[in-house]
Amino acid sequence: MGTGKRGLITAAVAVVCAVTVLAAPGTAFAVSAAPEPSPTPSATPSAVPAKDLEAVRKRLERLYHDAAVATDAYNAAEEKAREQNAALVKLAQRIAGVRAELEELKKRAGAAAAAQYRVGGLPPEAHLMLSDDPTRFLDGTGRILQGQRATKGLIRETARTQEDLEQYERDATAQWKKLEANRKAKASARKRVEQQIAAAEKLESELEKDEIERLAELERAAARTAHDAWLDSGILDAIQGEASERGRKAVEFATAQIGLPYEWGAEGPESYDCSGLTSRAWEKAGVPVPRTSQEQWRQLRRIGIEDMRPGDLIIYHEDASHVGMYVGDGAIVHAPRPGRTVTVAGAGSMPILGVVRPDAD
Template sequence: MSKRSTTTMTALALVCAVTVLTPAGAAYAKPDPKPSPSSSSDPKTPEDLQDLEAVRKKIDKLYHRAAVATDEYNAAEEKAADQSEQIVKLARKIAAGQAELDRLNSRAGAAAREQYRTGGISREAQFMLSGDPGGFLDHAGRAHQEQQATRNLISRLGETQKDLAKYADAASDKWKALDEGRKKKAAAKKRIEKQIKAARKIEDRLAKKERERLRELEEAAEQKAQTEWLSSGVLDEISGKASDAGKKAVAYASDQLGKPYVWGAEGPKSFDCSGLTSQAWAAAGKPIPRTSQEQWKQLEHIDIKDMRPGDLIIYHDDASHVGMYIGKGAIIHAPRPGRTVTVAGAGSMAMLGVVRPDA
């Protein structure tokens, strides 16, 4: 068994053991304050803990806003890539169309020069004026073919010119959309950085002991939510087995454990939440949308009781977070800035629903 697999199994065991061995509500009370005369930064009263809980909620809200903006950034990035690809295709069509137009113009020019050399008199008139009706009849078929060829040439010239105008207009529209997308991406980036900066500013103001206590409060809130989710008996109904593609996706996600969260990242050294899930399923041979919101919109929705490893759980009402279900009530996900890819309880956040990439 690989080191990553061992880590995954250990974390899974912890997620399950915490819930099974501890009565709901018992292990997740707010930690008791431990006053220390030597440290003025330690919380000393329930009010201090309440203040820290308020800080935790504020930080969560800031990181949540950053996650929403990250989804907007990733969507703009994906759209820009698609628009750029379409612009390249249109440019190739324009180049091919221009080459065809040049060739047709060259043929039309040759026909015009021929007409000039004959004094503007058509071949039919020349045959008739030659006094050789038999010769005229012999060449009538050929003259008709040349007439038809000229009409076809003029028609193709017109069509090619229309196509070029259409491609040019489409390329212009794509450029405008691309420019608009860049502005949206830049605005989303600014919002992301602003929210993360605000959250870190709050964290940096805390003393070391307060940061440790804050982390304990975060973990307690997650574990409490997980316990409440599991205490509903939902896990008893979940018995689906992973598909072959799902196993590959889970294996990929497991191999990323411990790698840092970086917004907008999709590997190989760092990930954001949807960067991890989209790359995991790409590695399994099933490309899916890049963002958690599009994963929620485009992938097939599955009832929680039918969930199987490899399925994606979408979190929050705005579908701003996603994790991969790996069985036994656990997920692998990239949580937020300052954290690493980790195993967590599937019910540790507000669950919106489940989607299946290989339905």
């Protein structure tokens, strides 16, 4: 790879950028920004040595990673709760409909029984003797037989409807139990997220201002080192895919969110978590995708890194706990973590698990 292109890519992903509209499918967004100036060494020695700050950085990385895992669990529980609520609503509607049908059948059965009682008090021979017209008697007898058959059918239909009602009620009870269990799982996941973020924020609050600045530079340096190693593999020369029409729309939406804050569990429009951003972007492009990064990895079509194109989703870490959207030229747009905003980063700045394509043919 030429040093000129390499320098352009590094500059593009090192800062929060201003993004223009994609010119055509497959073309990465244009970036107009200058590289960050090198930090000026602090005049006052920091209370925390560089070696210890690196340990702090790694500790924060673990805490925010664990928060991301818990966030995925919370999002999955939230999604499941929505599905279970919808299923309960449908079951309730069915139960109400079946109960109304059952009431109507009971009324019809009661009316049929009353009619049978009125005409069935005398034996057929007595009706024949009392009838002036044998033909009318025979017609009446036929109608009685038809009524008896109809009544038996009504009884069978009522019994089936009663069985349906009981089954729907059992299904609703089971669904309710699942919903309650899922609510507990969601509450537990929420607690884990809040604990991890609180621990990270406490750790950061103990740092001095210059230490926070040095820590931020350590984070950027670690990301650059990882991304440069990825670029050194020559992989970017093999990635020539052009965005599909829907992929272009997804990228346009995702990049338009740059600068909005990360918030765990958020799906917009004012804040996002990582999978909230990617799922909403693809929804806006007309392609529904799973809500969580783990489900995106599990359910969407996997493709080779060399075959990816703008709009594809890059899944990170062995546990698929983070996701970003590839936008071309070795860059992604993603919602990083609490305390950060939606931004552009190097695609290789985190350990890549794989790539998935929401609009696979």
